[in-house]
Amino acid sequence: xxxxIYLCVISFxxxxxxxxxxxxxxxxxxxxxxxxxNTIKALKQYETNIEKDILNSRSFLSTNYDTVVTDTExxxxxxxxLLQQKNFLSTDVVRIANQYCALVDNKIDDIERFKSxxxxxxxxxxxxxxxxxxxxxxxxxxKISGNEYIMSRQLLRVALAYYMLPTKESLEAFNAVMKMTAxxxxxxxxxxxxxxxxxxxxxxxxxxxxxxxxxxxxxxxTLDELSExxxxxxxxxxxxxxxxxxxxxxxxxxxxxCIIYSVFALWQAGLKLKDANENLEFRVQQRTKxxxxxxxxxxxxxxxxxxxxxxxALGEMAGGVAHEINNPxxxxxxRADQLRDCIEETPIDKExxxxxxxxxxxxxxxxxxxxxxxxxxxxxxxxxxFVQSPVAPLIEDTLSFCSEKFNKCGVTVNCDLSTAKNYSLxxxxxxxxxxxxxxxxxSFDAIQELPEKWIKIEFEDYDSKHxxxxxxxxxxxxxxxxxERIMQPFFTTKELGKGTGLGLSISTGIVQTHNGxxxxxxxxxxxxxxxxxxxxxxxxxxxxx
Amino acid sequence: xxxxxxxxxILIVDDETDLREALVFDFSRMKCTIFEASNGQEAxxxxxxxxxxxxxxxxxxxxxxxTELLKKIREIKPDIPVVMLATGFSDLTESExxxxxxxxxxxxxINRKKMFQLYEQALLLLNDS
Numbered sequence: 229x230x231x232x233i234y235l236c237v238i239s240f241x242x243x244x245x246x247x248x249x250x251x252x253x254x255x256x257x258x259x260x261x262x263x264x265x266n267t268i269k270a271l272k273q274y275e276t277n278i279e280k281d282i283l284n285s286r287s288f289l290s291t292n293y294d295t296v297v298t299d300t301e302x303x304x305x306x307x308x309x310l311l312q313q314k315n316f317l318s319t320d321v322v323r324i325a326n327q328y329c330a331l332v333d334n335k336i337d338d339i340e341r342f343k344s345x346x347x348x349x350x351x352x353x354x355x356x357x358x359x360x361x362x363x364x365x366x367x368x369x370x371k372i373s374g375n376e377y378i379m380s381r382q383l384l385r386v387a388l389a390y391y392m393l394p395t396k397e398s399l400e401a402f403n404a405v406m407k408m409t410a411x412x413x414x415x416x417x418x419x420x421x422x423x424x425x426x427x428x429x430x431x432x433x434x435x436x437x438x439x440x441x442x443x444x445x446x447x448x449x450t451l452d453e454l455s456e457x458x459x460x461x462x463x464x465x466x467x468x469x470x471x472x473x474x475x476x477x478x479x480x481x482x483x484x485x486c487i488i489y490s491v492f493a494l495w496q497a498g499l500k501l502k503d504a505n506e507n508l509e510f511r512v513q514q515r516t517k518x519x520x521x522x523x524x525x526x527x528x529x530x531x532x533x534x535x536x537x538x539x540x541a542l543g544e545m546a547g548g549v550a551h552e553i554n555n556p557x558x559x560x561x562x563r564a565d566q567l568r569d570c571i572e573e574t575p576i577d578k579e580x581x582x583x584x585x586x587x588x589x590x591x592x593x594x595x596x597x598x599x600x601x602x603x604x605x606x607x608x609x610x611x612x613x614f615v616q617s618p619v620a621p622l623i624e625d626t627l628s629f630c631s632e633k634f635n636k637c638g639v640t641v642n643c644d645l646s647t648a649k650n651y652s653l654x655x656x657x658x659x660x661x662x663x664x665x666x667x668x669x670x671s672f673d674a675i676q677e678l679p680e681k682w683i684k685i686e687f688e689d690y691d692s693k694h695x696x697x698x699x700x701x702x703x704x705x706x707x708x709x710x711x712e713r714i715m716q717p718f719f720t721t722k723e724l725g726k727g728t729g730l731g732l733s734i735s736t737g738i739v740q741t742h743n744g745x746x747x748x749x750x751x752x753x754x755x756x757x758x759x760x761x762x763x764x765x766x767x768x769x770x771x772x773x
Numbered sequence: 774x775x776x777x778x779x780x781x782x783i784l785i786v787d788d789e790t791d792l793r794e795a796l797v798f799d800f801s802r803m804k805c806t807i808f809e810a811s812n813g814q815e816a817x818x819x820x821x822x823x824x825x826x827x828x829x830x831x832x833x834x835x836x837x838x839x840t841e842l843l844k845k846i847r848e849i850k851p852d853i854p855v856v857m858l859a860t861g862f863s864d865l866t867e868s869e870x871x872x873x874x875x876x877x878x879x880x881x882x883i884n885r886k887k888m889f890q891l892y893e894q895a896l897l898l899l900n901d902s
Contacts, residue, residue: 561883587794592890638835
């Protein structure tokens, strides 16, 4: 059970991680990145172009600024676009971009100035060159002497030399020639000197511009910084994004594993449950089988106990019957012997003879009574039909069976059947007789040790539908605590070996099949068992109260 | 059977009336004086108050059993021979009876011949003492 709780917790955590990492692994829009990097690339290209253009325009022959113009226009345009992309950039990058754009603005100004200065210089160079290359024949046109002319050419040469290579030596040479030409005061030389001075002046300025525009191109440096910073940040973002992507990947794997494991565990649990069920089923079946077997054994033992009880009851009864027949037998034996003696005498004492015969007859009647009582036990009464049985003979015959024994042991039997004279009971007489005998025997056993020993049998017309036969003895009643239990099988208060405890339970059963009731009358100070029986048995008869 | 020299007083004790009458019948024909009792208590009273010579007693009786009666008689009048009449079921064996001082024990149904033999023996015993 704990395992499943852990599994749920881990699954939740993994799922949370997956969601978290998913959101974090989203890198910035690739479109914007490409747009930006392309802008940077273009800007770099244009920077290079402009540098090249600047350098080219220094060449003596080139005065074409078209490419410079287009390139500067392009660079400006790209700066605008750069500034428009501010939104997805970090603050650092934006700051540098702003710096760069400012520098580009400056650059534009510088380029303009460069262009104008370059134009002036180029102009001067061109003028000087033009003048100096005219043929000496035209010197006269200028109204200059040959010397002046040669000096002007010399001036051109050093100006060019200085223009080409502005070193200390070339400057000295230039200055020397300038000094030499200062002599000539004419317009021609004055203008030449002016132009040469232009060249001298502007050259360094120009060189300065070149420096700032090309060699020490601040904007390019800034651009590089911009590019680097952005790349650095992008890489960082990418790498962290890629880390999160990896984490996402692994946590997804983890979640998948959790899910698979859960499914597997559920399946396993399902199998286990099925197994456990089968096992349980099997064990239940086993247990049921065992219980059934035990039950069968118990039933068998009960039956064997019942049959041994019956056997011992039979034995007891056989003993009782033998005992009771013994005395009458002794009488018959003695009297028969006496008859023999009588007949051998002469004269025969007729009176004595008849007396002996009478005694024999009387005794045989007694034995007949006992035998009559036996018939109640010769057959099983439970399968017999219900018949109308006169009550008085039924009770008397039952009593006759045990009255001898009772008398012998000093138990007085009081049986008043005067009220029972005309009653017939719809019953199985053998079974009712058994119940009465059982009650009588129970009473007999119970009062053996008492000072007062008597048993009373009574008959009563209980109500319109029932009669009551009761057996009362001189005992002082039965403890209410055990009254219910004594009707149950195998309960007995007799000592071991004396009673099986089956009598009352069998009697209760018999009375129930007769739709009657067997109960103890607690209103009597003595022990009194009452058997209530319906006078008539039929299907609609209610049970006795 | 010869008539004895003097009249013998015999006490017959049995709660079985018919059997008692049969015995009384026989012994009265032998010219004995018969005393009858139907239980041990009665018998004891008769023994106490009358000159009884021989006692024939059943074992199983109400009020005072034959065994008790035997013991009592042995206490008060040990000279009287007591013959016990037992059934096979009456819980008194011959050896037990003799140990308690009975003259003899007879089992029912009674062998009449043996009964008279015992009677003769008892008489001899009485004449000797």
